[in-house]
Amino acid sequence: MAEQRVHVDVDDAIAYVRLNRPDKLNALDMPMFRQISQTIERLRAMDSLRCVVLSGEGPAFCAGIDLALLKGKDDVKTVLRERNADQANLFQAVAWGWRMLPVPVIAAVHGAAIGAGCQIMLGADVRIATPDAKISLRETYWGLVPDMAAFPLLKGLVREDVVRELVYTARVVPGSEAGTLGLVTHIADSPLEQAKELAQTIAAQSGEAVRAAKRLLNAMAQANSADLLHAESEEQAALLDSVGHVQAVAGKAIR
Structure with a gap:
């Protein structure tokens, strides 16, 4: 039986998810890919969930794929062709699934977020990293391409010429520069603590409204303006009758 590669603790509607293979810098083997995907599906089914904080146990967030996995090329090719309901394969699902x-x-990032680790980080809505974190789309160094949803996740997030440079060169970027480039949202000496504070702020808002906002934000990347205008109206019409809206208005009116 595989060791527990992912730890999950839920407290006050916030799930704290930790990648847990610290002796390998949280490098991803097949059991870890499967456990991350299964974790995402469990969280997806939790109606009371308000926010997720994703971090890595030990000295790194995630140093990428365990290179031993690539020795089974036929098995890897099989996984590449299989698709889930989101049209992602298993490798993509561990990054795209968070989005x-x-x-x-x-995502609270420290140490290395290399290759697969960088793409998992990109799946988060907000990314907080230490100034000295090491971040890289490293795949071309190994004669490969980023294939864990990097391109749809980077679309609209980082300038295209910057993405091209990072992918072509496989350059390792310090966290401080990653913030300037747009790869991360905030730089902090204690990213996990800042992530927890932000999660608590988000969890204090209307859960229905935040979920509706995420649906609209996700739609921005693909839908045209007309579809987004209709989607905004539909989400708002539903929220006007929601318990969260009624309670929020009543509470603020009392003040």
């Missing part, structure tokens, strides 16, 4: 989760995800 498709119905609640906000905050």
